[in-house]
Amino acid sequence: MNLTKSFHKTRIAPTPSGFLHLGNAFSFILTTVLARKTGASILLRIDDMDQARAQDEYIRDIFDLLEFLELPWDEGPRNLKEFREKFSQVHRLSIYQEMLQQLVSQGKIFACNCSRSQLQQSAPDGNYPGTCIAAGYALNSPDMNWRLHTNGNASFPLHCLETNTITATLPPNMNHFVVRKKDGMPAYQLASVADDIHFGIDLIVRGLDLRPSSIAQRYLSNQLPPNIFQEAIFFHHDLLNDEKGEKLSKSAGSTSIQYLRKNGKKKEDIYRLLAKLTGLPEKEIHNWQTFGEAFFANEG
Template sequence: MWDVGVSESEQSVFQKRTVCPVKPVILGFLMNRFKRTRIAPTPSGYLHLGNVLSFALTAALAKQTGAHVLLRIDDLDQARVKQNYIDDIFETLEFLKLPWDEGPRTYADYKNTYSQIHRMQLYEDALQQLRQQGHLFACECSRSVLFARHPDGVYMGTCRDKGLSLDNPGYNWRIDTSGATLPPNMQYFVVRKRDGFPAYQLASVVDDVQSGVDLIVRGEDLRESTQAQIYLAGLLGYDSFVSATFYHHVLLKGARGEKLSKSSGATSIQYLRKQGQTAEDIYQKVGQLIGISEVVSDWEQFGVNWRRYL
């Protein structure tokens, strides 16, 4: 695994410890050639400026490194999925002229072929492998109970030694990370939710391996998830994921320094389009938010000085 901006000696430490180093030491990243990268929006709200930065960087780095871009829609949180959010993904990508080589082109295409629902057996196979290897334990703690006990949201392995049955449909399945070097909020992370659906960490790893992704571009807020996912990939024997290259970019922040999210309606691309903003206006706005003084009018220009986004 390469985390772009990490020295070779640190990579060696990572491979031994399954730890994601983060020192900003520039590697000869663009000398590498990659097979496939992906953009993976979740249809739980309208796409926003933060998505634009991530997608533009992905497209620009893919072009410079020869990678194909896969569009994957992460829709396992079915309670929050709405068709208008999925339609917005296609409309926004087309509006911004962001290219992708593989994946759905329409809502019907997504629904009939590309939804994660069609890959449930792959996730189940991975879960059963983890179970057979003895890496799992059942947890009865609800989110409200967890936060009542630990306001910081850090789970301390409360149920690890209770011997609860994994066959109880109302329990989360967690990974026993005892002895692993992971951030506190990734200790004993969930791989199957109480509703029986695979959790994000597991589904994302399985999908990336299944589709042959070897370059992953994501926000710096997901560094800790990257560490958990690489640990999980090691347990599953997914060497291709462990050896993938990860590029964690800066986040766009609001006026109060908060991370932009889908709840920030004024930053949604749909809202900006209704206000008469052009694609060029939106790219310029993203550029300004990350400190670019030059004119930025399309996604390719984000690949010119990509190192500034580390």
């Protein structure tokens, strides 16, 4: 893996939908290590577009985890109050709306009124067949998702640290993906791209399970005027599994950092537990610097 390239900025971008777990910590640590190795500054961006799930306790948990693990960040909120007042995604709705209007003006959007149950029946594999394209529903009709017209045969480069540049095509389950939800709010894929362009992000670290999102977002960026996202480089890391080999999730409370701390785990214990789960020498690891040195020496 070539870590000699320099970058401008990366981001730690959690979604406050539950208490953060070891897998989140793993991703944040790798982001920090790569940023410091490549000269990138670190933005803390909390993706709270789903306001119903973005509870204060989950947002506080993000700050608690970063401070507990002594992970630095250079830009973004320092606490819940500052986040709510200045950095919530609700303050950037005009940016998302502008991007949507760019796509509308180019004829790249269509309206879709399919319900989840209808989609499960017509596309159980998640491969949306374009059901509503021919219907030509007006975009200002109520209760409509806005979807992006996509070409599943189009190929384009995706720049990845772990594989170098690959030629990508949209995964079938990303055909005509949603860019605006029925409630009028921007969907995740669009908001994420808009934020990355707005903040000047050129290095994105995320789990391997999000590679389809990386491809969809890269496709979306190609539909826009020239922008930094078109040249962004990704690092997709392996997912962290628990000791039973199962993927970690926010619903599995026993792997949340909050739970582990309440049961007496200290910072060094968390780093050593992460080392154990990733096959690194536990005794040598006690902070993000030593974890990073061991991890990327192993990646070699």
